[in-house]
Amino acid sequence: MGGRGVRxxxxxxxxxxxxxxxxxxxxxxxxxxxxxxxxxxxxxKASIDAxxxxxxxxxxxxxxxxxxxxxxxxxxxxxxxxxxxAELDLASTQNSIDQETxxxxxxxxxxKDTETELTQRRSMLAGLLFALNKNDSxxxxxxxxxxxxxxxxxxAAQQLESVNDDMKSALEATKLTRATLADRQSSHEQKxxxxxxxxxxxxxxxxxxxxxxxxxxxxxSATQDSENQYRTLMxxxxxxxxxxxxxxxxxxxxxxxxxxxxxxxxxxxxxxTWPIHGxxxxxxxxxxYPFTSLVGQHSGLDIAVPQGTAIExxxxxxxxxxxxGQQYGYYVLLIHANGFATLYAHMSRIDVEQDQYVARGQVIxxxxxxxxxxxxxxxxxxxxHFEVRLNGIPVxxxxxxxxx
Numbered sequence: 001m002g003g004r005g006v007r008x009x010x011x012x013x014x015x016x017x018x019x020x021x022x023x024x025x026x027x028x029x030x031x032x033x034x035x036x037x038x039x040x041x042x043x044x045k046a047s048i049d050a051x052x053x054x055x056x057x058x059x060x061x062x063x064x065x066x067x068x069x070x071x072x073x074x075x076x077x078x079x080x081x082x083x084x085x086a087e088l089d090l091a092s093t094q095n096s097i098d099q100e101t102x103x104x105x106x107x108x109x110x111x112k113d114t115e116t117e118l119t120q121r122r123s124m125l126a127g128l129l130f131a132l133n134k135n136d137s138x139x140x141x142x143x144x145x146x147x148x149x150x151x152x153x154x155x156a157a158q159q160l161e162s163v164n165d166d167m168k169s170a171l172e173a174t175k176l177t178r179a180t181l182a183d184r185q186s187s188h189e190q191k192x193x194x195x196x197x198x199x200x201x202x203x204x205x206x207x208x209x210x211x212x213x214x215x216x217x218x219x220x221s222a223t224q225d226s227e228n229q230y231r232t233l234m235x236x237x238x239x240x241x242x243x244x245x246x247x248x249x250x251x252x253x254x255x256x257x258x259x260x261x262x263x264x265x266x267x268x269x270x271x272x273t274w275p276i277h278g279x280x281x282x283x284x285x286x287x288x289y290p291f292t293s294l295v296g297q298h299s300g301l302d303i304a305v306p307q308g309t310a311i312e313x314x315x316x317x318x319x320x321x322x323x324x325g326q327q328y329g330y331y332v333l334l335i336h337a338n339g340f341a342t343l344y345a346h347m348s349r350i351d352v353e354q355d356q357y358v359a360r361g362q363v364i365x366x367x368x369x370x371x372x373x374x375x376x377x378x379x380x381x382x383x384x385h386f387e388v389r390l391n392g393i394p395v396x397x398x399x400x401x402x403x404x
Contacts, residue, residue, distance in 0.1 A: 033109065037105055037106050037109075041103060045099065058088065071231075072226070072230035073227070074293075079215055083213055093198065096198060100191060103191060114180055207281055211281065211282070215291060217371075233326075237327045238296065240328070241295065245389075248333065248341045251333070259335070269338070270338045273315070274314070275384065276311050277303075278305035281381075281383060282301070284394075284395075284397065285297045286298050300397060303383055305384060308368075311344055311363065311367055312362060314386070315342065316357075316358065316360050317341075318355060318357055319334060319352045320354070321354060322350055328378070329345060329346045329369075329379065330345075330347040330348070330374070332344045341392075346368050346383060348375045349365050367383070368382065
């Protein structure tokens with residue numbers, strides 16, 4: 001019987017040894033795939049490094065051009081360099097997404113390998129326990145002790161002690177494998193989140209690229225490639241901006257009594273609601289705004305919406321002016337209490353009249369902005385330009401608007 005007990009213990013040790021070999025077997029099967037993925041990741045990183053070197057070169061050119069006096073030739077060159085940089089930036093971001101996707105595949109493979117390792121190790125341990133306890137009437141230890149050969153007893157005792165120690169090690173390794181799996185799953189979830197953020201960034205960069213391409217076309221069309229016409233356009237656009245500032249200050253004084261007459265609407269803090277719901281393509285003082293050298297800092301929000309979308313008053317007030325300008329096309333200036341005014345530009349249709357009182361949310365007209373259409377003005381695509389002015393000066397509208 002002692003010999004049988006030793007054989008059972010020996011079989012248990014073989015099972016336990018097999019359990020420790022699982023990890024190397026699992027990973028050996030996927031070595032080729034892993035090597036190919038790592039090579040692809042290295043190629044993506046090298047491509048990103050090369051693109052970043054080119055981007056640095058364009059940044060230096062753009063900084064140099066931005067420091068020069070405004071001119072048609074200079075601004076076209078600036079737009080061309082910004083367009084080229086946007087294209088490279090887009091390519092770099094796409095490569096980063098590809099790299100993240102490849103890294104995600106590696107993590108996926110590691111998770112599957114770890115799950116397989118965990119399952120097989122549990123199976124091996126179960127087999128070991130089954131082997132150690134398999135006997136119809138007596139346990140392995142009793143079987144060994146009943147042996148007449150004392151050397152068998154000592155050998156079996158030593159092997160049982162070894163099995164016990166190795167089983168503890170196997171259980172600890174299994175716990176470690178489970179913890180590793182949890183870490184890899186967490187890493188996987190973070191990669192998925194990073195990938196989604198990169199996809200959003202990629203879309204924004206694609207929009208910026210389209211904006212700069214359209215801006216070049218708009219400038220070329222407005223000036224007919226004439227330096228004199230460019231300077232005339234710049235003078236007219238900046239004069240229009242100053243005229244609006246002066247007009248707001250004048251109208252606020254003129255309309256103050258009328259605003260005070262609407263006590264329920266004009267007392268207390270002035271709050272605003274969104275005039276239209278769409279995608280913000282250009283922020284207040286946005287560094288990517290392509291017409292900064294021509295008209296100065298971007299003075300509001302550009303909100304992309306389909307042509308002909310209804311525009312609502314962001315707060316109650318009086319229509320100060322209904323304009324047909326060059327830069328803003330058709331636009332409406334609305335005077336509110338507490339020194340505030342709002343401006344809605346690139347409209348395709350205006351549904352209000354000067355000196356008319358409007359309530360919050362009342363439709364004042366329809367959006368436009370598509371180049372070449374009625375009321376578009378100086379625009380690169382269908383959108384509404386929305387400004388908030390305080391005492392005549394443009395301020396960032398976002399802090400005054402509810403979160404969407």
